[in-house]
Amino acid sequence: MARKEKQVVAPVKKVSEAEKIRQMENAAIEEKIIELKQELFNLRLQAAVGKLENTAQLGKIKKQIARMKTVLTERANANE
16 A cells, blocks of 8 residues: 655645734724724614624624724834
């Protein structure tokens, strides 16, 4: 019996959400935060009315906003 040789495949590097945010400029991050806050407001409104089906979206949006604010704070502290 012949042995099958295993092919070595280079791992695909996944870019995390935080790394994507770090590649953005401050102005772009601040604009995105404003958009996400508006989306969060709309989701909260839907939840209050009872039309929101996926309540997990609220948490995801909040975490995205927190990540972006963290990156902005890191940059502000690095410049001091």
